[in-house]
């Protein structure tokens with residue numbers, strides 16, 4: 001029995017139709033490849049499992065795409081294989097992402113019996129006009145019915161996704177969506193600001209002049225939501241994630257806390273054995289590669305300590321756990337003083353808060369987290385050089401003197 005913990009992510013790259021804002025790797029109209037994809041995933045899992053000897057799997061996450069559209073039978077088969085091939089702990093967290101139009105009590109019950117204990121549902125909005133404008137394939141009535149099905153299937157951990165900053169959305173409609181989500185009593189909420197990703201239909205609409213809520217309104221939406229959710233008993237534990245006590249996503253925390261995870265499927269990422277790697281964003285290429293033994297790797301990097309120290313700042317400061325001097329010095333042997341001085345300045349501005357030796361960003365800080373973290377990274381870069389430079393300079397001087 002190993003003692004290192006590992007998360008597993010299975011990417012399901014199929015959707016009923018594509019939403020206008022989406023740049024996740026997923027395909028609609030390719031259902032004819034689902035069986036081949038299943039075979040490729042099973043093969044890939046079997047081939048990879050021996051490398052994870054010494055690890056125990058404590059989280060499994062089926063994301064996408066739309067795993068529920070892929071069908072519960074395939075998901076159950078994948079789970080059985082994972083449990084046979086990996087050392088899976090008995091209290092493993094198993095999450096399946098679902099869309100409201102592809103679940104019912106029967107398929108959810110089958111998933112629960114196979115061990116699924118967490119459902120993450122794409123609700124996005126309570127307004128049918130907003131859902132239609134995003135080309136979501138469901139209505140809010142279907143969200144309600146799907147939540148009832150989750151409860152009828154006796155699944156006790158439900159997360160709902162919401163998006164603010166949608167085309168045509170104002171503060172009132174955002175409030176209505178949040179209130180409607182709260183009325184469904186989920187254990188967890190993920191609330192994201194809409195991002196206009198390049199090469200998406202939404203991007204084309206915006207370039208043609210369609211307006212989105214401006215930055216000020218989006219900031220108001222975010223800050224109101226943080227307050228409202230806190231009042232309703234949801235603790236914020238990351239920029240966009242909120243949960244009732246004991247219901248944080250253990251799997252997603254692994255990404256932010258830089259814990260090891262293995263991904264399977266096209267476009268999936270892994271952080272394992274000091275390496276970060278990803279597989280090609282190409283459904284056919286992935287299937288053919290796995291089944292015929294051809295390369296499927298898209299990127300593969302050995303991450304040096306110095307880069308990890310930047311990631312520590314970048315990822316940890318997305319969480320409410322934040323960063324801490326001792327952790328930073330112990331892991332990366334770097335001087336925390338300049339970072340702390342800058343954080344004290346952020347604190348003065350209301351963007352950061354200190355709890356003992358631990359620093360985290362406030363909701364106001366989260367709103368501008370890219371700029372704040374960017375400024376800490378610049379500082380870190382020069383601090384690193386300060387440590388390294390004397391030796392480098394000495395060598396340069398010696399070289400010049402030769």
Ligand code: SF4
Pocket residue numbers: 014015016017018019022023024026064065066099122
């Ligand atoms: S359902 Fe999800 S993954 Fe599929 S297109 Fe819509 S946003 Fe993207």
